[in-house]
Amino acid sequence: MTVNADIFLVFFGMLSLYYLIMYLLSFKKFSMPGSDHNELGFVIFVPALNEAKVIGETCSQLNTIHARLHVVVINDGSDDGTGEVVQRYEGDRIHQFRRTAPEARQGKGMALNMAYAWARTQFKEWFPDLRDDQIIIGVTDADVYLHQNVIVEVASTFQSASDVGAVQAPVSIKGANENLWLLMQDIEFQAFFLYIQKARNWISSVAMGGNGQFTRYSAMKTLGDRPWTRALTEDIDLGLALTGHGHRICFTGKTPVVQHGLTSFHRLLKQRSRWVQGHYQVWKRLGSLWRSESRLITKLDSTLYLMMIVIPLVLAADYALGFASLFGLVRVDSDLMFWLHGFGSWIPSTVQMILGFSIQLIFLPSYTRTANIKIPWYVFPGLMATFSIYTATIWILASVIAFYRMATGKWGWIKTERETISTNTSSA
Template sequence: MNDSPTLVAVAMALSLLLGTVFLGYLVSLVVCFVRNRAQPPGDHTQFEWHILVPCLNEAAVVGESLRRLRSEFPTLHIWAIDDDSDDATADIIRAHQKNDIRIHLVARRAPHARTGKGDALNAAYQALCDWLPDGLSPDRVIVGVFDADGVPAPGLLDTIAADHLFGSQDVAAVQIEVRMLNRDEQHPVPGAGRLRNLAARTLVRMQDMEFRTTGAAVQLGRRATRTVALGGNGQFARLSALHAVSDDLGPWGSSLLEDYELGLRLKLAGHNSAFTRDTWVGQEALWSLRQLLTQRVRWGQGTMQCVRYMPHVWRSRTMTTAGVLEIAYSVFQPWFQLFASILYPLLLMLLVLRYAAHPEVINSFLADGGWGLLPAYFVFGVAQFGLWGPLYWRRCEPQAGFWRSLGWGFAYSAYIWLYWIATWRALARFTDGRNTWAKTRRNAEIAAIHEARAGS
């Protein structure tokens, strides 16, 4: 092994190179994250606000969400989209609509319903455009998207009306931070034991960490490349920008990641998006591993579907080289994960086989300094993700304590492996051409199913 390169050495060198590149990227994200500072709010009365709320079997949460939004933001219009629900979702929306002219029901029925979130949002977009009076400047109309269980932060509209956000004509869309509402719930699984609730509690916490640290850091880094992405919850866009990217169906595309796809469309049309941590929208984290994987498989497959935009990105005259590279990295990330999920196990297998056949060669390699790669792999494999635990404590949850944050960091290192599983499942669906929208069940629905099974 000392005299000539071997497959093991090449694999180790390649994995170390990839790890080093990623470490540099990680450092840049951490710098963006810790340097971020809050900015003064603006005046939301300078704009007209409309929120689109897609609903499929959301009877458990939609009523409270409508009351909350109308109470917190009296001038807000809400467009609740019933996507042919089986439960009382539509009836609940109609009951609120009777007493409030700012609540609008967009009813979709089979066979034109349940064809994807993008189609549902496009239906609401068309209804909104038909309803708006002539002569209203679309630059001053802001359209947002909330999940049916979304809980907005107080003062949200003033925050995103700030001079550096919608107060600037350079900004066409804004994505706000997403937080998990049930992150402090001690018994997320009703009737389950300690270990089950510990696992569920940790899974919920990891989702909150993911959105508020790594997810936020990536978005903050995208400010420099002007490629901020939009998410499914807490996205806002000027109506004029939505008009600019609309096709015959509307501005949202048909991929399973319609939010990111909209951001790509806006960028290709020359529009700029912004991200802020100064405000947030809360949503329910999933404590069911099966439901979480279903969600992440959908995200992974949706990202794969967005590869079709890359020829347009490469030919774009409105993007910088850095912007093109950032989008390419984001779009091809599932493919990188597939490659890494093969490379690292292959490396381990080769090392084991090599040691079994020639233990003296491996021992010599380690004695000559090869042992130094072991802590390097620990840093790349664990510490690069584990450091987000203390950062999450310092920047997001200061009451948690340092030692608990270390535990969260180690748990987050394991949590990241879920993406490898989800990406392989996404690849299977992608290659089979299965593009159906798999809706994520609410925790209350899952608990009810478990109770029904236990009682039968």
């Protein structure tokens, strides 16, 4: 049996070209004018289900931020002492919103909707002099370090233009220099996602995700009384809904929100399988996105972003074909490789090597600058190989788990157990 592998070469070649273009576009400066963050009011929701290990540190740190700020910790039916920890910090700025059974533990989106409904009744008391477009709704996890500069940069971005409906801040992983697993996750956030998001500033297709997401209240109101859905990636879903209503989403690209990573392979796989499954859930937003008045390039890139969740499946098929060929089960043919061979016997293998490490070659060199760490040149080959193995293994296995859950009708929220990693708030 003979199989032509040209489709894989074309696919990964186009993918590499896309990433290269986005990487180059990310260097185009997206400058923000000076602003006064005290002209805005911030309400930060912190969903907390059994977060006793980290919520105290988070409340303490959020309490130090200089801004017109209210923090709503959503105690989603915790039974590990989370409520008692938060209670020690409750006051003028820190508020605990308690959810109890049977409403509790129905997913992050449902918890956010209930807390949002309550908080809206408090806005006139908290911000009596502010308009709806001056109130900013933020969402963070229970394990974050939110630097003062994040608030300043987010405020500056919102105040740069009235059509900015949401802002996403970058993310880094706490203690990335302490553990290989954490380093891999930090490279994902600070060497890959960061530059892609910076490029999307110019395409108006910035994706909202995880920590550091902020939405203008006036934009949030256009989504109704329950802006979040049951999607496992409720953050991406919210961003697509906002884009579908014509709101622009921007990326600050400077000071990151620092969060805990995961050192357990099992927990990391659990988290990523939720992300994969959530991406497929959000595909339902594509129709409204294409019916919206957003720019064509915004629609195209947002669609491409959602569709890229199939890359692990294509990669798995490519690996499977390679192994089958290795054991003589199939014969792999390639017209493109035969054509390239005409330019030199070393050309086909070089092209394969470049395509195999294209993402690492494009983004890894920038990681040292972004994370402010020095990686010796002789470490890079091993780091590239390690990162390739890490991403392929995690995302392929996560895709398998996600498809199994979807096939068996399992759509419930998957809670990732918290780990205590480090007291160091730097990313590396």
